[in-house]
Amino acid sequence: MPAKKLYKVTFLHLGKCYELYARHVASSPLWGFTEVGQLVFEPAGSxxxxxxxxxxxxxxxxxxxxxxxxMQSVVRxxxxxxxxxxxxxxxGDGQKITPFPLPPKPR
Incomplete structure (x- = not known):
């Protein structure tokens, strides 16, 4: 049995670039949209x-x-x-965003 396909989807949302993994990618029945389903995450606490x-x-x-x-938000x-x-x-600059505050950088 062939392995299930895995897709890396990169898209823009509110000034951020998200990278997600999914098992399903297709043209959406909604005109002008891309359908991404079956998101893949590591099991919690793995x-x-x-x-x-x-x-x-x-x-x-x-x-x-x-x-x-x-479609315009999908980068690749x-x-x-x-x-x-x-x-x-x-x-803007591709730097990874950490969800918790970091101390300011010294000048």
Missing amino acids: GLLVDPSEERLREEFADTRVLHLP IEEVERKGALAIRDA
Whole structure:
């Protein structure tokens, strides 16, 4: 039996660049949208380290069955072999965003 396909979906939302993994990507029945379903997250508590970005994404999309993303917001869709780390990045400079405050940088 062939392995299920896995897609890495990168899209823009509110000035941030989200990277999610999903098993289903297709044209949405809603005109101008891309359908992304069966989101893939690591099981909660599966490792010793907790990734705050993954926890934030898991909470944000906890009850989501299917995302209908506007085509203009989709940056890229990649078919990948295995899941990597999830991320939320600043859309302007691509830096990873941490969901908790950090001390200000010295000048």
